[in-house]
Every structure is written in C-alpha cells, then in structure tokens.
Amino acid sequence: MQVLFLALGASRKRAVVEESAEVVARGGRAVVLVGARKPWLDQGFEPGVELLTADDLEARHLPRRLERMVLYRVPRLVVRVAGRGPLAGKAKRALKAYERRVAARLHRRVFVPLHRRVWPRVSDRLVWRHFGPRKGPELLVVADALSVPRAVQLIQAWESDGLAVPRVCYGIDSDVSPQTPQTSAAR
Amino acid sequence: MKEAASRDAAVVTPWYPTRELPFRGSFVQAMVGATAPGCDSFVVYHCDPWVAPMDATTTQAVEAANGKLVTRAAHRVPTAGGADLVHFPVTTPRGQDYGAQSRNHERQLRAALGNKPIDAAVVHAHVGLPSGWAAVQNARPDAKVFVTEHASFLERVFQDPEAVELYDELLARVTGFFAVGDKVTEVLGKQFPHHADKILRIPNPIAFDVSRTAPVTELRRWLYLGSMVELKGVNWLVEAFAQCHAEDPTLTLTMVGEGPLRKPLTARVAELGLSDAVDLPGSIPHEQALDLMREHDLLVHPSRYETFGMTIVEGIAAGMPVLVTRCGGPEKTLAGIEDAAGELIDVEENAESISDGYRRLRGRFDSSGLDLKRAQEQLAAQYGYEAVAQAHYRLWFPDSP
Numbered sequence: 195m196q197v198l199f200l201a202l203g204a205s206r207k208r209a210v211v212e213e214s215a216e217v218v219a220r221g222g223r224a225v226v227l228v229g230a231r232k233p234w235l236d237q238g239f240e241p242g243v244e245l246l247t248a249d250d251l252e253a254r255h256l257p258r259r260l261e262r263m264v265l266y267r268v269p270r271l272v273v274r275v276a277g278r279g280p281l282a283g284k285a286k287r288a289l290k291a292y293e294r295r296v297a298a299r300l301h302r303r304v305f306v307p308l309h310r311r312v313w314p315r316v317s318d319r320l321v322w323r324h325f326g327p328r329k330g331p332e333l334l335v336v337a338d339a340l341s342v343p344r345a346v347q348l349i350q351a352w353e354s355d356g357l358a359v360p361r362v363c364y365g366i367d368s369d370v371s372p373q374t375p376q377t378s379a380a381r
Numbered sequence: 382m383k384e385a386a387s388r389d390a391a392v393v394t395p396w397y398p399t400r401e402l403p404f405r406g407s408f409v410q411a412m413v414g415a416t417a418p419g420c421d422s423f424v425v426y427h428c429d430p431w432v433a434p435m436d437a438t439t440t441q442a443v444e445a446a447n448g449k450l451v452t453r454a455a456h457r458v459p460t461a462g463g464a465d466l467v468h469f470p471v472t473t474p475r476g477q478d479y480g481a482q483s484r485n486h487e488r489q490l491r492a493a494l495g496n497k498p499i500d501a502a503v504v505h506a507h508v509g510l511p512s513g514w515a516a517v518q519n520a521r522p523d524a525k526v527f528v529t530e531h532a533s534f535l536e537r538v539f540q541d542p543e544a545v546e547l548y549d550e551l552l553a554r555v556t557g558f559f560a561v562g563d564k565v566t567e568v569l570g571k572q573f574p575h576h577a578d579k580i581l582r583i584p585n586p587i588a589f590d591v592s593r594t595a596p597v598t599e600l601r602r603w604l605y606l607g608s609m610v611e612l613k614g615v616n617w618l619v620e621a622f623a624q625c626h627a628e629d630p631t632l633t634l635t636m637v638g639e640g641p642l643r644k645p646l647t648a649r650v651a652e653l654g655l656s657d658a659v660d661l662p663g664s665i666p667h668e669q670a671l672d673l674m675r676e677h678d679l680l681v682h683p684s685r686y687e688t689f690g691m692t693i694v695e696g697i698a699a700g701m702p703v704l705v706t707r708c709g710g711p712e713k714t715l716a717g718i719e720d721a722a723g724e725l726i727d728v729e730e731n732a733e734s735i736s737d738g739y740r741r742l743r744g745r746f747d748s749s750g751l752d753l754k755r756a757q758e759q760l761a762a763q764y765g766y767e768a769v770a771q772a773h774y775r776l777w778f779p780d781s782p
Contacts, residue, residue: 203433209401336454339433339472343446349453362454368468370456373451380675 195222198331198360200323202350203340204233210337213366215240225324225331229340251320252309261305265297318351331360333369388420388778393490393516395508397427397468398667404638407667408531408561408585408691409507410461415586415766416773417462424457424465424501426493428486431470440474445483447472448492455493467494471511479510480543487518488512494519503777508532509558514547517554525556529583533688535568541616545572552576557776559583561689564709581766585691586769589761593675593700600702600743602633604677606670606692607684609640609661614683614706614728614735619646619682621735623653632658635677639664650667674699679742683735684708685728694764696721697756702746704738718759720745721752730767 197217201210214224218240225244228234234245252258269292277285310317322330330352336345345362352359363369383399392413396406409425417423435443451469460466471489473482498521505515505527513528520526528551538544552558552573559581560566570577603622607613622634636646636659643661650659665673674680680696682705690711696703703723705711712725718726724745726738745751763769 205433206401206431209399212400336450336470339431339435339443339447339470340439340469342443342450342472345454346446346449349450362450363456364454364468364470367400368456368466370457370458 195333196325196329196331197222197335197366198325199226199335199337200345201226201337202229202342202344203338204228204230205338207234207237209365211237211239213337214243217365218242223325227247227321239260245368246324248317249306251324252306252317252319253309253318255309255313255316255345257313258305258309261301261309265300265305266293269293269297315351318348319355319357321348322352322357325373333366334360334362335366335369336362336364387422387502388781389501390416390420390460390503390505390777391423391499392425392464393428393499393504393506393512393519394425395428395486395512397425397429397444397466399427399429399468400633403665403666404664404670406507407670411586411588412507412529412769412773413464414461414588415770417464419770419774420464422465422501423462423664424467424499425460426490426499427466427468428471428490428493428512429468429616430473430482430486430511432473432475435472435474437474440472443472444489447489447636451489451493452495466495471590478543479538480541480547483511483514483544483547486515489525490515492520492651495707498522499524505526505529505773505777509548509551510538510544513551513555514566517551525777526554527559528555529559529561530565530569531561531585531688532565533678533686535565535593539572540621549573549576550580555579557581561585563713564686564688583772584764584769585689586766587691587694587698587760587764589698589757589765591671591675591699596700597678597702600679601629601647602677602748603635603679603681604673604696605634605636605638605681605683605700606673607638607682609636609638609642609646611642612685613638614685615640615642616649617730617732617735618681618683619649619653620657620732621739622659623655623737624732625739626655626658630658634659634681635673636661637663637665637673671699673694674701677701679704679723679739681735681739682706682711683708683726684711690714694760697753697760700753700757702742702751702753704735704742714760715756718752718756722756723751 199210214226217224227246235323273289326332349359394409397409413425455467455469457465457467471486485528499519503525504516504520506512507529509530519524547704558579566580569580611613626632647661675697680701680703682693684706687708687710693703693705693711706728707725708728715722724738724742726734
C-alpha cells in the first residue's frame with residue numbers, strides 16, 4: 195500500500211514515526227511530507243520511509259529545473275572553465291559567495307514565491323505523481339492540525355484533475371480498508 | 382425501527398490511548414471495555430485535541446478545513462469491549478482557554494457527526510470541560526447525559542470565567558455527575574456549592590483477572606509509572622533509590638513515562654552512576670505497562686497529589702506490593718488494606734521518607750509477608766470490571782440494569 199503522511203506541523207512526531215514504520219514493515223511504501231526537514235532530523239525514521247518537503251517536489255518541475263541551471267549550474271561551469279591556474283582559489287571563493295549571497299536569496303525570495311504564484315497547483319500534481327505516473331497514493335494520513343488545510347487542498351485538486359483520490363484518515367489505526375463497508379461517524 | 386428499551390450508549394472523551402500518547406485515557410478505555418459488552422451499541426467519540434501554534438486567522442482556516450475533512454477522514458473502528466471508536470482531531474490553538482476549548486469541542490464534534498445529534502439514549506462524557514459540554518450540546522433532546530470528572534487541574538480550569546459559567550450550566554443540565562476521588566469532589570463542591578448534592582462518586586474499572594506467572598518473593602525490581610513531573614515526586618524517587626541501591630546493589634528501578642523531568646533525571650541517574658540500574662524508557666502503551674507490572678516486584682508511587690491513584694490499584698491487581706504516598710486519593714482507595722497491600726508514607730520533600738518507607742516495607746515483607754490476596758479481593762469488589770459495569774448500568778438503564 196502506498197501511504198502519504200501529511201506532517202507539515204511536526205507536532206505529532208511519535209505517531210508519524212511509528213505509523214510510517216508500520217507501513218514499511220507491512221511491505222508498503224510510506225512517504226512523509228513535512229514542512230521542513232530540521233524538526234525531524236533526530237526522529238529515527240525506519241529505513242525505507244521517505245521524507246520529503248514541498249521544495250523537494252517542486253524542484254522537479256521544469257521551470258524550477260531551469261532556475262537551478264541558470265542560478266547554479268551555469269555559474270559553476272563558468273568557474274570550472276575560466277577559473278583555472280592561479281585564479282582557481284579566488285574563483286571558488288567568489289562562486290561560494292555568489293551562491294550564498296545572490297543565488298540562494300534569489301531562489302528563496304523571488305523564484306519560489308513566483309513559481310507558486312504562476313503554477314499554484316503544480317505541487318498538488320507532483321505529490322500525486324511522486325507515487326507513480328498512474329497510481330497515486332492509496333491512503334492519505336493527515337497527521338497534525340497544520341496539515342488539515344493542505345489535505346483538503348490536495349483532495350480538491352486531485353478530484354478536479356480527475357486523479358484517483360485516496361482514502362483519508364487521521365492515523366493508520368482508524369483507516370478502514372476498501373473491503374470494509376465505510377460508515378460515517380454520524381449514525 | 383429500534384425499540385425504546387434498546388441499550389445504546391456513546392462516550393465522548395478528549396483522552397483515549399493513541400500512537401502519539403499511548404498512556405493518555407487508558408482509564409476511559411478500561412471503562413469502555415467494562416461497560417460496552419452489556420450494551421446493544423456503543424460508540425466512543427475520541428475528540429483528540431491537536432494543538433498547534435496558530436494565530437486567530439489560521440485557527441479559523443484550519444477548523445473550517447477540518448469541518449470539510451472530518452466526515453471523510455473519521456471512521457468507525459473496533460475498540461475495547463466490542464465498542465466502536467471514532468477518532469478525530471479537534472484542532473486547537475496553543476494556550477486556548479478552557480471555555481473556548483469547550484465551545485471548540487462542541488463545534489468540531491458536531492461537524493464530525495454531520496450536524497446530527499449523537500444517536501444514543503445514553504451519552505457519557507469524560508471530564509466536564511471540554512467533553513461534558515460538547516456532549517450536552519450534541520446529545521439528542523431525550524438522551525441522558527452523564528459526566529465523569531477526572532481532571533486533577535480543575536482549579537486552573539476555574540480561573541477562566543467562561544469555563545466557570547459553562548461548568549455551572551453543565552452541572553445543571555446533566556442527568557448524573559461523577560467525580561473520581563475526593564479531591565475532585567472537594568474542588569467542585571467549593572466552586573459550585575449549589576450543585577454539591579448532584580456530584581456523586583464512581584470508580585475507574587481495573588482488570589483483576591490477569592495474574593502474574595510467579596508471586597513476588599523479594600522487593601528488588603522497583604517500578605514507577607506516571608508523568609515525569611515534579612508533582613509526582615520523581616526527583617525524590619531517584620534520590621531515594623540511590624540511597625537504597627547503595628545498601629543493596631541488586632536493586633533496579635524502571636521509570637516509565639514522559640515529561641519535562643525525563644532528561645534531567647536521566648542526567649542525574651548518570652551522575653549517580655546508576656545508569657545500569659535505572660531505566661527510563663519513556664511512555665509506553667497501557668497494555669505494555671500492565672505487563673511491566675507483572676515483571677516487577679514493587680510499585681513506588683511518591684506523588685504529591687492524586688485524585689484517585691488508579692495505577693496503585695492496577696499494581697495490586699497485578700500482584701505487586703505498593704509503596705505509596707498519602708497524597709489524597711491513595712489512602713482512601715487503600716483504606717483498611719494499607720498493611721496488606723504495602724506501605725503508605727507521608728508526602729515529605731525529601732528522599733528519606735521514601736527510602737525509610739522501603740526499608741520498613743521490606744522488613745515486614747521478609748518477616749511476615751503481606752496479604753495481597755485480601756487486598757485484591759477488597760479492591761475487585763469496588764473497582765473490578767463487573768462491579769464498575771453494574772454501577773454504570775444502574776445509572777444508564779435504571780429500568781433494565
């Protein structure tokens with residue numbers, strides 16, 4: 195089973211770590227989408243659990259690949275070709291300073307917001323496609339309060355794109371398998 | 382169509398064991414396990430507070446999104462005693478006042494129910510605010526609503542004027558209101574003297590039917606189960622254990638639970654050179670905690686304040702002697718069986734009261750033993766599943782208890 199954990203708020207880490215490990219142990223695929231990697235670094239995810247940020251996904255989009263080429267690859271190539279011999283040290287230092295002061299700032303302050311404004315829904319599709327070109331996730335686990343609006347957004351986007359929408363739950367223990375008739379919480 | 386006399390019950394609770402907090406609400410789970418088998422249908426609504434740092438705009442947006450998501454994401458799954466469990470989050474901004482929390486639970490439970498009332502003749506809520514309030518506001522007009530109050534922090538709740546107002550109304554509207562422990566009853570009686578007659582007592586149920594493989598023969602393996610907070614006396618416990626370990630290096634201590642003192646205590650244990658003798662595994666699921674009780678020799682519970690002391694009864698049910706402070710609930714729970722069950726000590730801000738208590742208990746245990754069987758029998762008659770289930774049925778279904 196392919197399971198997407200939405201854990202953007204990082205406020206229920208123990209549940210996410212345990213449940214993703216269980217998915218992998220049962221032979222499934224667990225992808226945990228987080229807001230930032232840092233709060234999760236010491237969490238000891240089970241090998242096989244994939245930790246992803248929105249930035250990781252968006253970096254696969256063609257405009258963002260072009261941005262990376264313009265901001266990073268081309269300058270690096272130029273430095274490699276031009277900065278030979280006695281200029282090598284200076285060129286490397288200049289490249290580092292450029293990447294830190296110019297490229298990183300442009301990426302953060304200009305390209306990421308612009309990309310999200312111009313292609314607001316690309317991230318929704320990229321999340322789905324991360325699980326394969328045709329299948330998408332089978333289960334969406336909403337793991338904390340700050341992930342709830344994103345979950346709604348993803349479901350609406352997938353529905354309007356005609357993509358298969360996964361089952362949704364707040365934890366794998368309350369998932370209802372497709373064989374079990376689903377009952378609404380209300381009677 | 383259902384018959385009028387059908388025994389349909391629902392529970393509304395903010396606490397129930399989860400992966401994130403496996404300990405929280407195990408007493409509610411025990412109550413469900415005890416009472417559900419005697420009902421025709423039984424649904425537990427676990428309104429799980431998911432707290433996050435959110436400003437007012439984000440709070441509103443997140444709640445609105447959850448309102449759209451919840452009927453799709455909250456499912457009925459089996460839980461204790463053949464009951465159904467519906468678990469869903471109540472998205473909550475950090476630091477929300479108790480009154481506002483209660484209204485938040487009311488709204489989000491309603492959303493989870495698809496704007497219909499809870500379809501049960503009996504609704505039993507755990508803790509007055511937020512769940513009691515959410516229950517009375519979402520119960521059918523003809524339903525009987527009961528509340529069990531467990532909260533040991535009621536005085537803090539009543540610092541919020543809106544919470545006092547809601548609690549007052551709640552007490553007026555419920556069919557029955559129960560408190561676990563005299564301390565909770567005292568606080569409520571003081572705050573709402575006009576409702577004092579309505580506040581009754583009901584115990585949490587404890588399983589007495591699983592015995593340990595071999596009886597305790599020496600008080601060597603100590604066990605503590607609870608939060609790692611100052612109120613529980615865990616600092617003094619580590620110091621007392623160090624004193625006793627210096628006299629008997631075969632002693633071990635397992636301290637199960639989470640809290641702000643876990644890290645400092647781990648450091649203190651290392652500083653005392655006791656890392657091989659003391660284990661602090663964090664919090665574990667309730668079932669695992671019960672297993673640990675059957676693998677240890679002595680339950681040490683040096684709390685400064687307890688409303689009831691369920692852990693102590695569970696320890697005795699698991700065949701363990703107890704070393705426990707007279708901190709409110711335990712001395713009432715163990716009245717008449719103090720010496721049969723273990724040793725009670727006064728709440729003192731030192732380690733010696735615990736270590737001296739241990740030495741006295743060990744002396745008695747080695748010379749004449751205790752009478753755990755008698756203690757178990759007395760406690761089972763009050764706190765066993767059957768006793769507690771019958772107490773609930775008499776209240777819920779007086780025509781067919």
